[in-house]
Amino acid sequence: MDSVRAAKPLFSDGLNLANLVVSSDILCDSWAAISAQIDGNHQSQSPSSSETVKIQEFEHPEYKIIAFVTPLVAASHLQEEADLVPSSSSEASEFQFLCSQDSQSFAINKAAISLFNALRDSKLSPLKAQLLMQVAKSSKSIPHIITGGCLGGSIASLFTLWLLRRLDSATKNRPLCITFGSPLIGDDGFQQAISQYSTWNSCFLHVAHMDDCFPRLFLLSTAEQSLYRPFGTFLLCSDLGGACFEAPDTIIELLTLMSRERNGGTADSQIFNYKSVIESLEQRLICKNHSAFSVLDADSFQAGINVQVAAIGLMQIQLQNMDSDALWRKIVMPEKDILERKNQALDPAKALNKMKVYLAYFEWYKNKCEDDGQGPGYYDSFKNKMFKRDHEVVKFKTELEMYWKAVVEEAEKRPQFPGAPLRSRWLFAGTNYRRMVEPLHIAEYCKLGNRSYISKGRSKHFKLLEQWLDEHQKQPRNSVPNNSKIKKITSSLTEDSCFWAHAEEARITCRLLNSGGSNSAEIKNLVDFEKYVMGLLKSCAVTSDIFLESSSYMQWWREYEDMLSKRLMGTSHNSELTRYMKDGEYHCYK
Structure with a gap:
C-alpha cells in the first residue's frame, strides 16, 4: 500500500496570505501612519540629513505603529547610492551580529546604512530604549508595527533588525516590519543571515506595486544580475490584485517582469500612493472577485503559483516570455523549495x-x-x-x-x-x-x-x-x-x-603506576583528580551512584589505595579525599 500511495500534494498559500494581511487592517493603518506625516514640501535630493526624517507613534487597540517618513528622494539619486557597504566596515558595525557560521559576511546599501547611522544616536537609540523598557515592564506588551515608505521603509527594516537582536530572547510579541515601495537593502549574504533565523525572517512584509519603481530600483542599476537580494515576505500587487511570495529568486524574477511591463513606473522623486491600492485589494476581497485567476494545471502547486502570478497582473506577460520549463525553473521551483524546506525543518x-x-x-x-x-x-x-x-x-x-x-x-x-x-x-x-x-x-x-x-x-x-x-x-x-x-x-x-571520562583516565593512570611506572606527571594527575572529586563532593555536584560498590569510581579508589600502599610502604596518604573515603562518609552521601 505504501509503495503505491501518492505523495502528499503541496499547495501554495500566497493568495490566502495576501488576503489575510489585507483583511486584518494592518496595511491600511500602516499606510495611514506614513501618509499622515507626508508633507508635499518634504522633499530632498539628499536624504542623508537626520533632521528631515520624521518618526511618529500611533496607538491602536491591538498594536502600536511606529512610522518612519523620509524626504522624497529622486530615484536617480538612490541609483547613484547603489553601492554596497561590507559588514566588515565601521559603517555596518551595528549589524555585525548577523554574521554567523554559514553567513560570515554581507553588505548593506550605502544610502540606507548612512541614513541609519545619522539617525542612530539622536533618534533611534532613544526609541529602542523606550521599546525595550516597555517590554521589560510588561510580559503582555502589545505588538509593534514598524513601517515606512521608500527609503523610510529601508530604515524601518534596519531598525527592526537592530531591535530584534535585543527582543528575541525577551518577548514573544516580536515587531512586524511593513514597508511600502522600499528598495532592496542588502546582498545575498544579508538575505541568508536573516533567513537562517526563520522567526526573524517572518517579521518582514514588503508591499510593492507594479507601478512603483523603487522596489525594482537596484535590479535595474546593472546590466548583469543584481547583487541585491530580497528577504522576508513580499506582497506584490497591481490594479488586478495581490499575492505573497517568499523565495528570493521568485521575487526577483517577478520584480523584473514588473519592470518590463511598466517600463519604469512612478515618476522620479514621487512616493507611490498605496491608499487606493489597499482599498482596491479590500474591495476585491469583499467581492471575492477571483474569476480572472482561474488557471488549470495538473500540478497543484504550479496551478497555485499561476493563480498568484495572474493575481498581480503578470500572467499575460509571463506567457509571452516563458515556456512552461522556464516558468517552473524561475518562478515555481524556488517557491516550492521554500515550502518543502519549511515542511522538513525541525x-x-x-x-x-x-x-x-x-x-x-x-x-x-x-x-x-x-x-x-x-x-x-x-x-x-x-x-x-x-x-x-x-x-x-x-x-x-x-x-x-x-x-x-x-x-x-x-x-x-x-x-x-x-x-x-x-x-x-x-x-x-x-x-x-x-x-x-x-x-x-x-x-x-x-x-x-x-x-x-x-x-x-x-x-x-x-x-x-x-x-x-x-x-x-x-x-x-x-x-x-x-x-x-x-x-x-x-x-x-x-x-x-564528563565526570566518568575523568574517572576512566584516573583508572588507566593507576594501572600504569601499579605496573611499575613512576611518571611524576601521572602522579600529579591523580592528585588533581582527588582535588576535582573533593570539589564536586563539597558542592554536592555529584550523585550517589558513583559510590555503588561495582562502579568504575569505586574500582578506581580500590586500585588507588592499593597503589598508594605499595608506593608509600606503610606511610599514610593523608589527603582530604582519603580521609573522606576511609571514614566512610560517602555512605551518607545524598
Whole structure:
C-alpha cells in the first residue's frame, strides 16, 4: 500500500496570505501612519540629513505603529547610492551580529546604512530604549508595527533588525516590519543571515506595486544580475490584485517582469500612493472577485503559483516570455523549495515534549540500575551491557542525540544576540540531556579502549551546550530567569557530564603506576583528580551512584589505595579525599 500511495500534494498559500494581511487592517493603518506625516514640501535630493526624517507613534487597540517618513528622494539619486557597504566596515558595525557560521559576511546599501547611522544616536537609540523598557515592564506588551515608505521603509527594516537582536530572547510579541515601495537593502549574504533565523525572517512584509519603481530600483542599476537580494515576505500587487511570495529568486524574477511591463513606473522623486491600492485589494476581497485567476494545471502547486502570478497582473506577460520549463525553473521551483524546506525543518517546540518522554525513560533506566544498591550504576551497566535494558536504551539515546545535534546546529548558525543562543527552556532541557546521556557516550568510547575523551572523542554539541550554560549562568542574577530550574537539574544528575571520562583516565593512570611506572606527571594527575572529586563532593555536584560498590569510581579508589600502599610502604596518604573515603562518609552521601 505504501509503495503505491501518492505523495502528499503541496499547495501554495500566497493568495490566502495576501488576503489575510489585507483583511486584518494592518496595511491600511500602516499606510495611514506614513501618509499622515507626508508633507508635499518634504522633499530632498539628499536624504542623508537626520533632521528631515520624521518618526511618529500611533496607538491602536491591538498594536502600536511606529512610522518612519523620509524626504522624497529622486530615484536617480538612490541609483547613484547603489553601492554596497561590507559588514566588515565601521559603517555596518551595528549589524555585525548577523554574521554567523554559514553567513560570515554581507553588505548593506550605502544610502540606507548612512541614513541609519545619522539617525542612530539622536533618534533611534532613544526609541529602542523606550521599546525595550516597555517590554521589560510588561510580559503582555502589545505588538509593534514598524513601517515606512521608500527609503523610510529601508530604515524601518534596519531598525527592526537592530531591535530584534535585543527582543528575541525577551518577548514573544516580536515587531512586524511593513514597508511600502522600499528598495532592496542588502546582498545575498544579508538575505541568508536573516533567513537562517526563520522567526526573524517572518517579521518582514514588503508591499510593492507594479507601478512603483523603487522596489525594482537596484535590479535595474546593472546590466548583469543584481547583487541585491530580497528577504522576508513580499506582497506584490497591481490594479488586478495581490499575492505573497517568499523565495528570493521568485521575487526577483517577478520584480523584473514588473519592470518590463511598466517600463519604469512612478515618476522620479514621487512616493507611490498605496491608499487606493489597499482599498482596491479590500474591495476585491469583499467581492471575492477571483474569476480572472482561474488557471488549470495538473500540478497543484504550479496551478497555485499561476493563480498568484495572474493575481498581480503578470500572467499575460509571463506567457509571452516563458515556456512552461522556464516558468517552473524561475518562478515555481524556488517557491516550492521554500515550502518543502519549511515542511522538513525541525520544529524544536513540537519535538521537545517527545524528547522529554525519552529522558523519562532514561530516569527509569538509571533508577533500575541502582535499585539494589549493589549494582554498578547506569554508567557501568550500559558500558558492560549485561542486561536487556542496556541494549533497549540505545534507541532512545540515538533519538535524543539526533534531536539535540540538530537543535544545536541550528542555534549555532543563527545570528547571535546577547545571552545564550538557546532560550531558557531549551537550554535547561539540553543541560538535562547532556548530564543524563553524555556518560553513555563516554562509556561507549572508553569500552573500545580509547583515551582522552574530552579532547578527542567529545561531540561538538555537548561542548556547545555546556558553553552556553556557563555563559548563561555568568549573566547578572536579575537577568537570568528560572534559577530554580538549574538547582532542580543539579540535584538529580552529576553536574559535570564528563565526570566518568575523568574517572576512566584516573583508572588507566593507576594501572600504569601499579605496573611499575613512576611518571611524576601521572602522579600529579591523580592528585588533581582527588582535588576535582573533593570539589564536586563539597558542592554536592555529584550523585550517589558513583559510590555503588561495582562502579568504575569505586574500582578506581580500590586500585588507588592499593597503589598508594605499595608506593608509600606503610606511610599514610593523608589527603582530604582519603580521609573522606576511609571514614566512610560517602555512605551518607545524598
